[in-house]
Amino acid sequence: MPTPNRDNLSSPVDHAMRSSRSSFDPADIPPGYDTQLIARLQAQAPRRQHPVFRWAAMGGTLATAAVVSLVVIGPLGSARRAPPTVADRALNPRDINRDGVVDILDAHALALSPEPILADGTTPADIRDALVELTGDSGGEA
Amino acid sequence: MPHQPSIRDDVADDQQLLDAIAATDEHTDDAIEALYQRYRQWALDLALSMTRDDAASLDACQDAWMEAIKRARRGVTLRARFTTFLYKYVKHAALRAKRSRPITSEAPDPVATPSPANPDLTSIHAALDRLKPAHAEVLRLRYWHDLTDREIAIALGKPLGTVKGRLRKAIARLEEILKSA
Numbered sequence: 622m623p624t625p626n627r628d629n630l631s632s633p634v635d636h637a638m639r640s641s642r643s644s645f646d647p648a649d650i651p652p653g654y655d656t657q658l659i660a661r662l663q664a665q666a667p668r669r670q671h672p673v674f675r676w677a678a679m680g681g682t683l684a685t686a687a688v689v690s691l692v693v694i695g696p697l698g699s700a701r702r703a704p705p706t707v708a709d710r711a712l713n714p715r716d717i718n719r720d721g722v723v724d725i726l727d728a729h730a731l732a733l734s735p736e737p738i739l740a741d742g743t744t745p746a747d748i749r750d751a752l753v754e755l756t757g758d759s760g761g762e763a
Numbered sequence: 764m765p766h767q768p769s770i771r772d773d774v775a776d777d778q779q780l781l782d783a784i785a786a787t788d789e790h791t792d793d794a795i796e797a798l799y800q801r802y803r804q805w806a807l808d809l810a811l812s813m814t815r816d817d818a819a820s821l822d823a824c825q826d827a828w829m830e831a832i833k834r835a836r837r838g839v840t841l842r843a844r845f846t847t848f849l850y851k852y853v854k855h856a857a858l859r860a861k862r863s864r865p866i867t868s869e870a871p872d873p874v875a876t877p878s879p880a881n882p883d884l885t886s887i888h889a890a891l892d893r894l895k896p897a898h899a900e901v902l903r904l905r906y907w908h909d910l911t912d913r914e915i916a917i918a919l920g921k922p923l924g925t926v927k928g929r930l931r932k933a934i935a936r937l938e939e940i941l942k943s944a
Contacts, residue, residue, distance in 0.1 A: 639906055
């Protein structure tokens with residue numbers, strides 16, 4: 622006889638839950654629904670090939686963080702604290718939130734870094750310049 | 764021996780699709796379609812389990828996919844299966860759809876419709892409705908949507924211990940309700 626444990630004690634519940642599983646019937650999906658939705662999804666994807674978007678795609682969280690920092694806080698301005706070591710701060714998993722974006726203050730520190738943040742040598746200042754060129758808005762004074 | 768796809772393979776594969784969406788190049792459209800086709804049914808089932816209404820589920824999935832793809836365009840690093848990423852978008856869209864399209868008492872409940880294969884369906888759903896929403900949510904994710912404890916924790920943004928605790932309490936409470944029925 623198996624030793625009672627939480628799993629086999631609750632096996633009636635396990636069985637009941639598994640047997641109650643239900644599914645959306647594809648027959649109930651209106652004709653053309655998928656096609657229309659995919660078309661809408663595809664239309665959402667930007668066709669712009671601006672360097673900022675390419676960098677963001679290439680660099681993942683670091684580039685995203687720099688872009689967020691530059692857009693939200695303003696480029697290289699209003700530093701509220703001395704930047705910590707960029708590599709230490711930006712790469713610390715504790716500073717990366719659920720969406721994979723580095724904490725905003727650390728992103729700011731990252732944006733202040735003169736060091737390249739992408740393998741191709743792109744620096745935060747490069748991204749800033751590209752953003753300014755793209756949006757026509759500097760977002761604040763350095 | 765043929766290679767059996769693992770969860771890790773799935774995550775890597777989905778990550779490639781997400782990267783292609785973020786890259787906005789010639790592969791983006793194909794990646795969007797592949798990701799949609801792969802998780803279309805999962806999302807619809809999830810929305811249906813929350814709204815219990817076909818039309819509201821379709822509305823919710825439209826919104827959820829739009830939001831998820833918009834987010835994916837900014838770059839996403841998966842920490843677990845794609846469903847843990849998609850979950851919050853479907854959940855929030857389903858709750859919005861449910862609020863904007865109140866279900867009348869006469870409306871059929873497609874989820875709870877008994878079938879010969881599932882004679883206890885109505886009682887299970889009635890029992891789930893008597894649980895705390897947070898407890899019913901973890902049970903649905905575990906049993907209907909095949910997420911592990913860790914994946915549920917990621918999907919809900921809760922600590923693993925909280926999820927384990929909720930599951931334990933939810934199972935115990937559901938057992939009590941079913942026994943007393």
